[in-house]
Amino acid sequence: MNAWFTPELKPLAAFLTSLALGLLIGLERERSPAARAGLRTFALVALAGTLGAMLAQETGAPWVLGAGLIILGGMMVATYFKQPLEADPGTTTIAAIVVCYGLGAIVWYGHVQLAVALAVTTAVLLYFKAELRGALQRLTRQDLVSMLQFAVLSLVILPVLPDRGFGPYAALNPYQIWWMVVLVSGLSLAGYAALRLAGERHGALLTGLFGGVASSTATTLTFARHGRQPELTAVAALVILTANWVVLVRLTLLVAVLAPALLPQAARMLGLAALAGVPLLYLGWRRLERGELPALALGNPTEIRAALGFGALYAAVLFAAAWLADWAGSRGVYAVALVSGLTDVDAITLSSLRLYNLGSLTGHQGLTAILLALMANVAFKAGLTLAIGGPRLLLRVLPGFTAVALGAAIGWSLV
Numbered sequence: 421m422n423a424w425f426t427p428e429l430k431p432l433a434a435f436l437t438s439l440a441l442g443l444l445i446g447l448e449r450e451r452s453p454a455a456r457a458g459l460r461t462f463a464l465v466a467l468a469g470t471l472g473a474m475l476a477q478e479t480g481a482p483w484v485l486g487a488g489l490i491i492l493g494g495m496m497v498a499t500y501f502k503q504p505l506e507a508d509p510g511t512t513t514i515a516a517i518v519v520c521y522g523l524g525a526i527v528w529y530g531h532v533q534l535a536v537a538l539a540v541t542t543a544v545l546l547y548f549k550a551e552l553r554g555a556l557q558r559l560t561r562q563d564l565v566s567m568l569q570f571a572v573l574s575l576v577i578l579p580v581l582p583d584r585g586f587g588p589y590a591a592l593n594p595y596q597i598w599w600m601v602v603l604v605s606g607l608s609l610a611g612y613a614a615l616r617l618a619g620e621r622h623g624a625l626l627t628g629l630f631g632g633v634a635s636s637t638a639t640t641l642t643f644a645r646h647g648r649q650p651e652l653t654a655v656a657a658l659v660i661l662t663a664n665w666v667v668l669v670r671l672t673l674l675v676a677v678l679a680p681a682l683l684p685q686a687a688r689m690l691g692l693a694a695l696a697g698v699p700l701l702y703l704g705w706r707r708l709e710r711g712e713l714p715a716l717a718l719g720n721p722t723e724i725r726a727a728l729g730f731g732a733l734y735a736a737v738l739f740a741a742a743w744l745a746d747w748a749g750s751r752g753v754y755a756v757a758l759v760s761g762l763t764d765v766d767a768i769t770l771s772s773l774r775l776y777n778l779g780s781l782t783g784h785q786g787l788t789a790i791l792l793a794l795m796a797n798v799a800f801k802a803g804l805t806l807a808i809g810g811p812r813l814l815l816r817v818l819p820g821f822t823a824v825a826l827g828a829a830i831g832w833s834l835v
Contacts, residue, residue: 435470437532438524441539442466445520448546449513462520465492469524477528489521516546574602592735596774601731628662633670639663640801647809647816656809657816658704664801665701665824668694671769671790678773682783689787689831693794696827700820754792761793761800768793784835791832798825 446462472488475481496514519542523535583595632639640660647656668690675686757768769790776786798821806814 438466438470466524469521470528473525473528628659632663632666636663644809647813661820685835692831693828696823757789757792761796
């Protein structure tokens with residue numbers, strides 16, 4: 421925008437940007453009858469922020485910017501104090517005024533893109549007040565504990581860990597190991613939150629999708645148990661197949677984040693597996709009659725004990741894979757993939773990607789390890805379904821499991 425103005429008018433670009441941001445936030449506040457500040461007020465506040473930043477820079481007196489914020493904040497507090505409304509104590513509008521003033525200031529200092537992103541975020545938070553309040557009212561104490569524990573895992577523990585290799589083969593990097601814990605816990609927490617906010621009874625397909633993100637093993641266990649009931653067999657089969665189909669999406673996301681160079685080959689292998697499973701999912705969904713769904717028995721997805729357990733499992737798999745790769749070549753890694761994939765595909769996938777990034781495995785060897793782990797996991801889930809849900813449920817899920825396994829094998833052969 422600055423290119424459109426002469427040197428004398430270049431400062432005008434910052435003021436016009438601030439005006440637009442103030443109008444954006446003020447537009448939302450204007451629709452609230454209880455708010456004491458609307459379109460014009462927020463536009464003026466944004467302009468005041470830019471003007472204060474300009475004066476502070478030109479005069480070399482940074483206190484001018486702070487003084488302007490104190491004056492505006494004091495005026496808003498006084499307005500609500502003189503004419504209080506029980507329905508709106510004014511804290512949200514006052515906070516929005518402070519943010520708007522700050523946005524105007526950072527526009528002057530050249531952070532235009534950041535200011536625009538923050539202004540849009542502020543408007544969204546103000547507009548979706550009812551939806552956010554409704555979502556928060558559904559959260560239980562365990563939900564809040566899960567979020568706090570995830571914050572501890574990602575924001576407290578992760579930054580202080582050393583980012584270098586320890587032990588034989590320098591295979592154990594505390595920072596990288598814990599980063600994998602944070603990544604998997606974050607995916608599980610996202611699925612768990614989706615289940616809590618959207619509900620478990622909005623359909624078998626939705627439950628399978630969210631359950632697969634949270635924990636495909638927990639979803640399989642829960643619905644295999646209910647699959648023994650004839651009236652729930654079809655529902656249980658669809659949920660189990662959907663949850664385990666989501667595992668393919670999870671693995672693709674892990675490859676995209678951790679080894680982008682390997683993504684085209686991995687997407688071909690995992691994409692064909694996913695495509696092979698879609699027709700059976702569609703048929704199962706079309707044939708399914710509406711009914712009550714059993715609740716998923718999911719625990720806290722970010723529990724510290726569970727996080728430490730996964731971290732220990734990942735470190736053990738990583739060390740075993742590095743040692744066996746040195747001792748027996750790629751066949752050693754394949755043996756680890758078969759064994760660890762029985763219970764957890766994520767750990768061997770993350771380990772294989774780590775070894776690929778270190779140059780210990782080629783791309784083809786890493787994909788082979790992922791394929792073997794996936795095959796072992798499918799076989800384990802099929803056995804789990806038979807043992808808990810019985811032959812009737814197994815006959816429902818076996819075609820889907822077989823299609824996914826064959827699709828993955830064909831994709832791997834093409835790679």
